[in-house]
Amino acid sequence: MDKIHLLSKISIFHELPVEALQALDSLTLTKHVQKGDVFLSPDDNINTLYLLKKGQVRLYQLNAVGKQFTVDILGSGNVLSEASALSEQKNFLYAEAMTDTMLCVLSKHDFKKFMSNHPEVAFQFITLLTKRLNDVYIMSQKIALEDVKYRILYLLLRFAESPSDKEWAKIRYRLRHQDIATMIGATRETVSNTMSQLKKEHLIKSGMSLYIHTYKVHHLLETRGISS
């Protein structure tokens, strides 16, 4: 698949005409990273924007004793290292490729210039970042106020594929219990325990991938007065 087509799949560039995509294409470099590679660290002084063309990336932080906190998992069409690309802030997250991943790299200078020529991109960008910020706000509220069971359910709802007219919604990422644990501030064992409990309650099921019973879960959260 050609690069320009892939660029159009990046959500903030969705609506751009072909000429604009071609102009953008000439400004970017393609980078491949393998599954498991940590390709960004807090100490990196990068000054670039990464466009995630293909793959799955986990953003996380480390504390002094090496425990991880996963801030977000991003799929194709997303952007990362926006703090370094937009402001004078340093990158403060680790980025790990959860699958083999293809990225486009765009310098801060070129990105700013491109945005001023295409204000609609700036608007899309703000929309995307605001949505992500909201997700993090809500997750921190869940971690502070809810039990592990409801933190997991909230997380899975967030990662469930959207056309959920079916009873069971598929979870869009391949998540290990370890990944879930680092996102909700619990141990892997507690996640395992809680997940098997949720299976017994028929709120989730696993086959080739993980599924969540959106109707039951929404109902459960409502009756408990938890916003979802």
Place this chain on the structure above:
DNA sequence: GCATTAAATCCCC
């Protein structure tokens, strides 16, 4: 309710 520890079992390279 959850972390911790430990031991058993599962799964994939």
Place this chain on the structure above:
DNA sequence: GGGGATTTAATGC
């Protein structure tokens, strides 16, 4: 087959 991931159980706060 072996190492990582998951599961289960016991115990303590």
